[in-house]
Amino acid sequence: MEKISIRSIQEKDNKALADLIRSVFEEFGSEKQGTVYSDPTTDNLFEYFRKEKALCWIAESDGIILGSCGIYPTDGLPFGCAELVKFYLSPDSRGKGIGQQLLHKAIGSARELNYTQLYLESFPEFGKAVSMYERLGFNHIDHSLGNSGHYACTIFMLKDL
Structure with a gap:
């Protein structure tokens, strides 16, 4: 069984993570404007997550990024609420519990940072994640909620922590 580690995002992850995210959108036919696919911050996620009370977890094995999941204090969200963002897995990483590990790590981190709610945006095409x-x-x-700039999203969800 492959050894999987979960760690904080690093600057060296920018290109591989942007490629992974865009490939997932292409896989599900969701390469739309107004999404992470076309968002210019997708190419510089290490810098994006350098904001206070923001973080991104990376799952990797043998130096290969398998997935990511982060929390971000998106502008315009209610007090105490963060957005669950950049939750993507490579196709061969799905169904192995890696996504659950990333989600639990992000939710735990949100609680440690004293967030009281998590918000997310998605699409019907990502039904398994939903x-x-x-x-x-x-x-x-x-x-x-908030001002993510991802106006093409059609599913909105909220969790109390």
Whole structure:
């Protein structure tokens, strides 16, 4: 069994992580404007996560990035709320519990940073991820929160911590 480590994002991860994220969007036919796919910050995620109370966890094995999951204090969110962001897994990493490890790590980190809620945005194309969010206690809400700039998203969810 491969050894998987979960660690904080590093500057050297920028290109591989941007490539992984965009490949997931392409895999699901979701390469749309108004999403992470077209967001210019996707190419410099290490810098993006250098904001106070923001973090991104990377799952890797033998130097290869398998996935990521972060929390971010998106502008315009209610007090105490952060956004769950950049949760993506490579196709061969799915179904092995890696996504759950990343999500639990991000949720635990949000609690440690004294957030009281987590918000996320997604698409119907990412149905398996949405099902996982539901199992972890995220509830659907009927509108977006905050100013992520990802106006193409159609699924909005919120979890009390």
